[in-house]
Amino acid sequence: MDDDDIKTHNARERRKRSIVLALVLGGLVLLFFLMTMVRMGGHVLDMP
Amino acid sequence: MALVDVYAGPERRIASVGDYFALLKPRVMSLVIFTGFAGLVVAPGHIHLLSAFTALLCIAVAAGASGALNMAYDSDIDAVMARTATRPIPMGRIAREEALMFGWWLSVASVTMMGLFINLLSAALLAFTIFFYVVVYTLWLKRSTAQNIVIGGLSGALPPAIGWAAVTGQVTLAPIVLVAIIFFWTPPHFWALALFRSDDYARAGVPMMPVVAGKASTRRQIFAYTLLLLPIGLAPAALGFAGPLYLASAGLMSAWFLSAATKVLFERDAVKEPAAKKLFFVSIAYLFVLFAALIAERLIDIAPFGAWL
Numbered sequence: 001m002d003d004d005d006i007k008t009h010n011a012r013e014r015r016k017r018s019i020v021l022a023l024v025l026g027g028l029v030l031l032f033f034l035m036t037m038v039r040m041g042g043h044v045l046d047m048p
Numbered sequence: 049m050a051l052v053d054v055y056a057g058p059e060r061r062i063a064s065v066g067d068y069f070a071l072l073k074p075r076v077m078s079l080v081i082f083t084g085f086a087g088l089v090v091a092p093g094h095i096h097l098l099s100a101f102t103a104l105l106c107i108a109v110a111a112g113a114s115g116a117l118n119m120a121y122d123s124d125i126d127a128v129m130a131r132t133a134t135r136p137i138p139m140g141r142i143a144r145e146e147a148l149m150f151g152w153w154l155s156v157a158s159v160t161m162m163g164l165f166i167n168l169l170s171a172a173l174l175a176f177t178i179f180f181y182v183v184v185y186t187l188w189l190k191r192s193t194a195q196n197i198v199i200g201g202l203s204g205a206l207p208p209a210i211g212w213a214a215v216t217g218q219v220t221l222a223p224i225v226l227v228a229i230i231f232f233w234t235p236p237h238f239w240a241l242a243l244f245r246s247d248d249y250a251r252a253g254v255p256m257m258p259v260v261a262g263k264a265s266t267r268r269q270i271f272a273y274t275l276l277l278l279p280i281g282l283a284p285a286a287l288g289f290a291g292p293l294y295l296a297s298a299g300l301m302s303a304w305f306l307s308a309a310t311k312v313l314f315e316r317d318a319v320k321e322p323a324a325k326k327l328f329f330v331s332i333a334y335l336f337v338l339f340a341a342l343i344a345e346r347l348i349d350i351a352p353f354g355a356w357l
Contacts, residue, residue, distance in 0.1 A: 014062065
């Protein structure tokens with residue numbers, strides 16, 4: 001594998017890593033939101 | 049000397065998503081998720097589906113974090129063993145320090161999430177599991193005693209108790225029995241592997257039982273631990289938290305396990321070790337079938353849970 005191949009490979013991997021990281025962070029945000037709802041239970045709608 | 053050459057040209061390949069995934073030891077992680085799931089399912093009581101998913105996610109991430117930390121601290125050993133030489137750190141695709149940061153951050157995140165969203169007992173057990181695997185087993189026992197995998201096996205045995213604690217908030221006799229099954233299963237399982245990989249361990253200077261005590265002694269100890277394991281494997285049925293499906297499965301698998309361990313005891317081919325290779329796979333099947341039977345019984349609701357409620 002020469003330098004050009006490695007540069008192409010690295011660019012592709014950086015993009016893939018960024019996408020996976022974004023998906024993980026998005027998933028965590030959603031999970032934290034939903035778990036907060038679960039922990040609050042039915043009382044979430046009982047706000048004055 | 050390392051078995052593989054690390055690429056040292058002007059432009060280096062960066063680590064791929066697959067390399068980070070490999071750092072999490074996905075095969076070990078799948079067994080941990082499975083046994084943790086069994087604890088979660090078998091435990092009496094109710095847990096919200098999303099909470100169950102979160103608990104399993106925390107167990108999985110903690111197992112992965114432990115794997116990454118193990119690979120980071122053991123990268124010198126991994127580089128000289130054929131079985132592990134192609135892991136991301138010895139291959140030079142991920143730096144050891146990067147793996148350490150990755151592993152410790154995932155550890156903190158998984159324990160914190162477990163504490164915040166599930167309960168403190170399961171979080172504490174999760175933290176203890178990581179500590180035991182990384183500090184007690186990897187950093188201390190693995191390089192210093194032939195009993196490394198016997199004592200260190202506790203960390204791999206705890207996931208059912210964590211799953212149980214996630215549902216009930218306590219640890220009773222039933223999850224301790226499940227932990228004991230995995231704890232006593234670990235020596236025959238790993239020593240079977242060590243028998244046919246003993247040269248690898250000897251080259252790396254890891255004091256595994258066949259390297260330190262010899263193969264004959266290891267065969268006897270495998271057999272002794274098998275005799276200890278089999279009644280414990282039947283205990284869930286005897287104690288009433290497993291039913292007839294589990295009893296039948298455990299009985300059949302125990303007979304197969306005993307047969308494979310007996311063949312290892314009388315093995316004459318100390319080079320290829322065919323009996324040890326077979327026992328290694330039989331042991332995996334044994335654990336899988338036992339826990340699958342527990343899960344299946346709970347799911348089809350034929351286990352006598354009335355006694356626990």
